[in-house]
Amino acid sequence: MRRPALLLLTGGLGLAVVFGLLQLTRRQAEVQPQVPSPVVRAPEAVAALGRLAPAGDVRRLAAPISGFGGTPRVAELLVSEGESLRKGQVLARFDNxxxxxxxxxxxxxxxxxxxxxxxxxxxxxxxxxxxxxxxxxxxxxxxxxxxxxxxxxxxxxxxxxxxxxxxxxxxxSELRSPLDGLALRIHTREGERPGSDGVIEVGASQAMGALLEVYESDINRVRVGQPVALTSENGGFKGTLSGSVTAISPQVRQRQVLSTDPTGDADARIVEVRVKLDPQSAQRVRSLAGMKVIARFSAQ
Missing domain, CATH: 1.10.287 (Helix Hairpins)
Structure with missing residues (x-):
């Protein structure tokens, strides 16, 4: 007589366990796992070294050829680097x-x-x-x-x-400036005979810009029209200059503008990017052609 009661009790207990397991499984199925959303990182801005340079015409002025096929020496040099020039101004006189x-x-x-x-x-x-x-x-x-x-x-x-x-x-026998602008670089001093570099480089500084060297690994993140902020690497001017990309060279070249960091790689491959400064920024650095700058391109 005790066996049926025991079976009934045991059967009831088994049903309760099964029912509990079913409830637990259903609750687990209802609770969806929370998969974390992927973190989207903002694109990093491209930075590059470069130098200020006239955005307009740049001329390398050579010495005349004498009647004997050679070039005369510079007798008088009448301008200095960074000096403002006017068209027709005498820059140098030769010894002939x-x-x-x-x-x-x-x-x-x-x-x-x-x-x-x-x-x-x-x-x-x-x-x-x-x-x-x-x-x-x-x-x-x-x-x-x-x-x-x-x-x-x-x-x-x-x-x-x-x-x-x-x-x-x-x-x-007199070297004159062909344009209004700036004396960028003097290659030949008094008493010297001009070589292949000519006597002097002059540039139209009315529209100042910059020539930047972007690593070839970063050039795919640079586009024409992209805003650029420029600062002086060595404190040559205060604040930030504003400009935009006007041209990207199609050729990969060796780096020319070296960083003050001694670990900088002088053999790095770069692409030249030309930037035109906004009028207000250009006026601030009109006489600072050649100054080294750090450029930061806005993230795309």
């Missing part, structure tokens, strides 16, 4: 200028003499022509006077051509 001036003076003196001789010879020809008309002079003598006049006129033309050449050489 005194010789050209002497040769020109000699040619001009010869021209004055020939002009006087031609004037007299014209009168002589007219006089002999009248005499030949009345038989007082032979036609042969008249032809000789005319030939002499032609010779003097030919020498005058040659002297005039020589004078034009010397005038051109005299103008080239």
């Amino acid at each position: 200028r005194p010789q050209i001036q002497a040769d020109l003076a000699g040619v001009q003196a010869r021209l004055r003499t020939r002009a006087a001789e031609i004037k007299l010879q014209v009168r002589e020809v007219q006089r002999y022509a009248k005499a030949a008309e009345v038989g007082a002079a032979s036609l042969v003598l008249l032809d000789e006077k005319r030939d002499e006049l032609l010779r003097l006129q030919g020498e005058q033309q040659q002297a005039e051509a020589e004078q034009r050449k010397l005038m051109a050489d005299l103008a080239n």
Whole structure:
């Protein structure tokens, strides 16, 4: 008689356990696991080193070639780096200028003499022509006077051509600025003979900009029109300059602007990026071409 009761009790207990397990499973199924959302990082801004440079025209001015195929030495250097220039301003004079001036003076003196001789010879020809008309002079003598006049006129033309050449050489014995701008860099000093770099570089500084060197690994995050903030690496100017990217070079080059960090890699490969400064920023650094800057491109 006790066995059925025990079975009933045991069966009831088993049902309770099963029912509890089912409830627990259902609650676990209802509770969805919370998967954390992926963290989206903001794109890092690109930084680069560079230098201030005129955004306009830059000219490298060479010395003239002398008549012997060489170049004269610089006798006088009349400007210094960073100086503002105006179009037509004399920047330097060469040591061949005194010789050209002497040769020109000699040619001009010869021209004055020939002009006087031609004037007299014209009168002589007219006089002999009248005499030949009345038989007082032979036609042969008249032809000789005319030939002499032609010779003097030919020498005058040659002297005039020589004078034009010397005038051109005299103008080239002075180096003048071809534009309003700034003396960027002087390659040849007084007493030196200019080499392949010329005498001086001048730039149109009315629109100042910057030439930046972006690592080739970062160039894919730089675009034309992208805003750029510039600061001086060594405190050459205070605050921040504003500008925007105007051009990206299609060529990868070796780094030229080195950091003050001694661990900087001088062999790094970079892409040149040109930036034009806003008018207010350009005015602040108008006379600071060549100054090293740190650029930070706005994150895209």
